[in-house]
Amino acid sequence: MSAPSPWWSAQVHADRRPLLMMRNRVVAALRTHFADQDFVEVETAALQVSPGNETHLRAFSTRMLGPDGRHAPLHLHTSPEFACKKLLAAGERRLVTFARVFRNGERSHLHHPEFTMLEWYRAGADYTELMDDCAALVGCAAERAGARRLAHRGRQADPFAPFERLTLTQAFSEHAGIDLLATIAGDGATDRAAMADAVAAGGLRVAHDDTWSDLFSRVLVARIEPHLGIGRPTILHEYPASEAALARRSPRDPRVAERFELYACGVELANAFGELTDPVEQRRRFETEMAEKTRIYGEAYPIDEDFIAALAVMPEASGIALGLDRLVMLLAGAPRIEDVIWTPVAENASC
Template identity: 65%
Template sequence: MKKVSGSRQSLAASPWWARTVHQDRRPFLLARGRITAAVRGWFTGEDFLEVETPVLQRSPGNEAHLHAFATDLIGPDGVRDTLYLRTSPEFAAKKLLAAGEERIFELARVFRNRERSASHHPEFTMLEWYRAGAPYEQLMEDCAALLALAARTGGMERFLFRGQGCDPFAEPERLTLVDAFQRHAGLDLERFLPEPGADNGPLVSPFAQAAAATGVHIAEDDGWADIFSKVLVAHVEPHLGVGRPTVLCEYPVSEAALARPKPADPRFAERFELYACGLELANAFGELTDPAEQRRRFMLEMDEKARLYGERYPLDDDFLAALAEMPEASGCALGLDRLVLLASGARRIEDVLWVPVARPGLGDALG
């Protein structure tokens, strides 16, 4: 049996600030600093402006499965108002596009509740950038360049995570959702697509039956999006970014709340996600700029959130007003911590965080 060092053995019970634990983590943290500096330099070289947007927001985002942290803003007169820690800088960044900025990026601290695992953390750093007037395919090229940059800076010729390998210098494969479902789940996704804006109820039953036949557990109250997500997670995602990066693109429009429909086929949206080693790294859109359609989609998302979780978040009317002034643009959000994890050879996201968030009941212990 391979001998494990005492510091490694103590990781589960020891706090992150124990010297032996910190010394094990320190190479990953130093790599984080180098990679962050390289990313900043890359964007500067592409004529981007680095911006800073507020952590406190009127709305934390209006997607059904995003969970935020709420807090009270107390005015000098004692009046309380509920604000949220942002789940993304997206709303504020798009307001800057409406104000006239054309190329912007932010290394934003963001917060998501109900998320913690080897690849999730309740507080993390999101690299988000926008290009006014650019097609969303340009962001695919940006992502490929950033993967290679991070690998070179971290000294990694190959990414390895959970037994999967990926060449970060290889040209990413572009795979549509339709092709991915057919290849990895044996399902004809087009057959089950809901019509944009239509009542999707009648289509759920045959989709549920087809998904269940692949071994996915379907609950009685699962809607179309639930079934789609379960098939994606169970059958598709484990195969993405293996060998070389994968750009998973052309999502059903119902699964892209902030993305514009593809002009050639409005059943699908200009959305892609970037994967390496089966791990999602980035999510990108050709941005929707129709405020009425965006409001409609947000309302549908909040109805679904209320159905599933018994709560809803307010809409940011200021953001919706800004959409009417926003130019056509494409934007991408990339998890910097996950990128550093792969590019430094770390095992889990907490290895690349200088100070991880304390665990309930465990304090600063790492597990």
């Protein structure tokens, strides 16, 4: 069997071009959408001291040659989040960026090593305002794309329907039969044994070295995500405090955090936080994540000390990252993310 033609062959490009032109229309509409709300569009540097400090995110790394001939390690960012929050600390109130971001070791019909992250931040806003933003944005994108539905591999969602809002506690109970909060103490500490018993009772594998977080993720992927965003988009919110990442804990219940994810057709589209502004707590979380990264992968990334310093003066804010390519893919009903990327990264690059 001959190899498929490359994306730059005239015939393949002709087939892909309608989807790519749809992408352009969506991007133009979203730029207008944000400009009409007085958001400032910013450009963030892709080269950073730290690419991000989440356990399972892996970066592309390089070295910068200084004028004195010395080499300094740098990384292509996995998100523009650190840079955007520094701009909030600098005084910006509403900002948006269409950032090219890079994640190593991620490639599938939903993942690409280089993709476009649409991030926006609102200073002084509760994170529930971002839920409303998502509904308005998806509707705007669908209208400009001429799409009456979001579709992916046999699943569909109405982009104009009121979004479902579902807590993690509700989702685990409804779709997995697990009382999630019963495995979390009042201070947010997790009970691995209780979670393992619940997961095993539900028929999922439990390995001896699985952490509570591993088990949580396994249930989420296997039992919860396939049901999300079917018929209409779903906002999955109130993540456990242990999964807060850069989000602050809920003042209503310290067991959960002000974090939500947006799903459509079973596909995760966006991740949002009521932003943590406590530099001491953020450093503690980063150090915990990097210790776990070292245990699993034998490597860790430095902490961006400028970012930690900026948190101390950053205003209360909420922010969100949305995968632009995935949104366009669902609007087009395309089976693969590469179908809506103008110049996909070569898969057979020689080592």
